[in-house]
Amino acid sequence: MVGSKVKDSTDGARRDVLVAPPVEVAAAHATDDDFDALESVISVRGLDFFYGKEQALFDNDVDIKRNRVTAIIGPSGCGKSTHIRTYNRIYELYRDHRATGEIVFDGKNILVPGTDVLDLRRRMGMIFQKPSPFPMSVFDNVAYGLRQHYKLSRSELADRVEDALRRSALWDEVKHKLGEPGIALSGGQQQRLCIARCIATEPDVVLMDEPASAIDPVATAKIEELMESLKKNYTIVIVTHNMQQAARVSDYTAFFYEGRIVEFGPTTQIFSNPREKQTEDYITGRFS
Numbered sequence: 001m002v003g004s005k006v007k008d009s010t011d012g013a014r015r016d017v018l019v020a021p022p023v024e025v026a027a028a029h030a031t032d033d034d035f036d037a038l039e040s041v042i043s044v045r046g047l048d049f050f051y052g053k054e055q056a057l058f059d060n061d062v063d064i065k066r067n068r069v070t071a072i073i074g075p076s077g078c079g080k081s082t083h084i085r086t087y088n089r090i091y092e093l094y095r096d097h098r099a100t101g102e103i104v105f106d107g108k109n110i111l112v113p114g115t116d117v118l119d120l121r122r123r124m125g126m127i128f129q130k131p132s133p134f135p136m137s138v139f140d141n142v143a144y145g146l147r148q149h150y151k152l153s154r155s156e157l158a159d160r161v162e163d164a165l166r167r168s169a170l171w172d173e174v175k176h177k178l179g180e181p182g183i184a185l186s187g188g189q190q191q192r193l194c195i196a197r198c199i200a201t202e203p204d205v206v207l208m209d210e211p212a213s214a215i216d217p218v219a220t221a222k223i224e225e226l227m228e229s230l231k232k233n234y235t236i237v238i239v240t241h242n243m244q245q246a247a248r249v250s251d252y253t254a255f256f257y258e259g260r261i262v263e264f265g266p267t268t269q270i271f272s273n274p275r276e277k278q279t280e281d282y283i284t285g286r287f288s
């Protein structure tokens with residue numbers, strides 16, 4: 001973000017204000033989409049979330065479209081992570097955390113009792129901010145979910161592991177060290193290993209919570225490239241602090257503020273012509 005002189009609307013004087021350079025939106029975005037005609041993989045309606053008595057999400061509505069990348073942006077503490085953690089009910093691992101409303105996935109509200117949560121978590125894979133390989137070999141990291149969910153012969157398993165590593169743009173870098181510990185890889189490689197582990201079991205949706213914030217710019221560029229190829233087969237939801245990244249990788253963007261979705265729309269529109277003043281203030285860096 002750069003500082004530049006702009007006219008203050010209150011007294012007309014020019015003074016330094018933090019204003020972000022215009023965020024470039026990649027030409028490859030799905031600008032020609034007919035949003036309503038696209039299939040919604042997830043439809044969120046009236047979602048509220050509570051940490052004990054504290055409410056963190058208020059009446060969230062959003063549609064996540066198949067084979068598209070949806071970015072979730074907004075200031076720290078606005079509820080981005082809380083929101084995506086409802087999609088696979090991972091919050092339930094903690095007592096006192098509660099979601100109400102509807103998250104319709106594959107025609108069913110997954111918030112109701114009786115949902116097969118194990119299956120839900122396979123279908124909604126999650127990538128975290130800090131790369132988190134399991135304490136086992138590169139091969140076993142990717143094979144882990146495959147062994148849990150499918151009965152495969154040795155050679156089928158090896159083929160599936162290789163395929164997932166290839167699709168995560170990691171195969172060439174690790175094919176000679178499949179037996180080495182996953183945590184011995186570089187940070188960027190570890191994150192791609194986690195992506196391979198996630199897609200090996202063929203989820204419908206890949207949820208990413210700031211997947212590139214703990215790795216260097218070259219590794220980040222690789223993850224961003226990877227997202228472009230992954231969206232052919234998967235639906236991706238990415239939380240990011242980095243607005244340039246949101247503009248580069250996503251087709252749709254939701255701007256969150258204080259637990260509410262202030263604005264949701266095509267990324268091109270959100271970054272070039274936001275409807276809400278709060279969105280504009282945030283994307284231009286004029287946020288207090």
Ligand SMILES: Nc1ncnc2c1ncn2[C@@H]1O[C@H](COP(=O)(O)OP(=O)(O)OP(=O)(O)O)[C@@H](O)[C@H]1O
Pocket residue numbers: 051054056074075076077078079080081082083241
């Ligand atoms: N385990 C928890 N217990 C209680 N409150 C929590 C917990 N986790 C988050 N919160 C609160 O919920 C709100 C939303 O937090 P959340 O982590 O979803 O924000 P975020 O947008 O992901 O922020 P960041 O950009 O910093 O990751 C915040 O007010 C936060 O303090």
Ligand SMILES: [Mg+2]
Pocket residue numbers: 080081082209
């Ligand atoms: Mg977060």
